[in-house]
Amino acid sequence: MANRMAQLIQDDGHCVFMPIDHGYFQGPTRMLENPRRTLEPLLPYSDAVFVTRGVLRSSIDPGNTKPIVLRVSGGTSMVGGDLANEAITTSMEEAIRLNVSAVGLSVFIGSDYEHQTLTNLSRLVNEGEQYGMPVMAVTAVGREMEKRDARYLGLCCRIAAELGAKVVKTYWCEDFEKVVEGCPVPVIMAGGPQVDTELEVLEFVDDGMQRGAIGVNLGRNIWQNEHPVPMIRAIRQIVHEGASAGEAHELFQTLKAESN
Numbered sequence: 235m236a237n238r239m240a241q242l243i244q245d246d247g248h249c250v251f252m253p254i255d256h257g258y259f260q261g262p263t264r265m266l267e268n269p270r271r272t273l274e275p276l277l278p279y280s281d282a283v284f285v286t287r288g289v290l291r292s293s294i295d296p297g298n299t300k301p302i303v304l305r306v307s308g309g310t311s312m313v314g315g316d317l318a319n320e321a322i323t324t325s326m327e328e329a330i331r332l333n334v335s336a337v338g339l340s341v342f343i344g345s346d347y348e349h350q351t352l353t354n355l356s357r358l359v360n361e362g363e364q365y366g367m368p369v370m371a372v373t374a375v376g377r378e379m380e381k382r383d384a385r386y387l388g389l390c391c392r393i394a395a396e397l398g399a400k401v402v403k404t405y406w407c408e409d410f411e412k413v414v415e416g417c418p419v420p421v422i423m424a425g426g427p428q429v430d431t432e433l434e435v436l437e438f439v440d441d442g443m444q445r446g447a448i449g450v451n452l453g454r455n456i457w458q459n460e461h462p463v464p465m466i467r468a469i470r471q472i473v474h475e476g477a478s479a480g481e482a483h484e485l486f487q488t489l490k491a492e493s494n
């Protein structure tokens with residue numbers, strides 16, 4: 235377990251995970267139509283990749299040396315009934331055979347499927363403990379992005395940690411330190427739908443890191459950007475080098491100019 239965690243969280247205690255799992259309920263998401271093409275330029279700057287087994291098998295070479303966090307929940311779609319109605323879709327044996335560093339699933343607290351998704355988490359943790367496999371809980375908010383406040387996200391993160399998640403992924407929000415303080419395991423930030431400017435992304439990453447996040451699991455605001463590599467490198471500068479949002483934005487502009 236400790237070895238797998240060390241593969242994910244770098245020596246400085248921080249991490250940049252690259253999620254390309256969105257297709258498991260969204261289908262061919264914009265700029266992720268071809269996962270291999272999207273991922274390849276970003277891999278060198280990613281500490282780990284968050285992906286389903288289907289995309290791992292089809293779109294990532296076995297010689298890839300980056301740690302994998304395997305998305306093991308699903309069973310819903312954007313056009314179906316309720317996104318929260320998830321089951322565990324991939325066995326622990328499969329995760330081990332795929333030699334992954336962690337498994338991840340969503341929990342939908344406050345939804346009709348709260349109990350189901352929380353017991354999915356508990357079951358996965360039970361299995362993970364048998365094999366030394368960390369579980370990352372994704373505190374999903376479905377389509378209701380207005381739920382992104384410290385009280386709700388703090389509740390979700392704490393419950394996920396209480397049930398045994400080794401790391402919790404949530405969204406950045408105002409007063410993010412309240413989310414982190416109430417959660418006894420490391421917290422990482424997702425990005426959510428693409429926002430208007432690069433600076434906005436860099437500012438919330440900077441703010442969240444200062445308030446105690448250990449890193450990011452941030453997808454669309456990187457690979458839906460017109461300049462994904464400059465974007466991930468700017469984010470890395472904040473997460474791993476302690477740069478401010480302003481400094482990271484300068485790096486983004488420089489790299490963007492070079493790539494034009």
Ligand code: 5RP
Nearest residue numbers: 253424425426451452453454
């Ligand atoms: C999608 C996920 C994503 O991994 C997570 O939301 C991070 O990606 P983004 O930054 O695009 O929100 O769990 O189901």
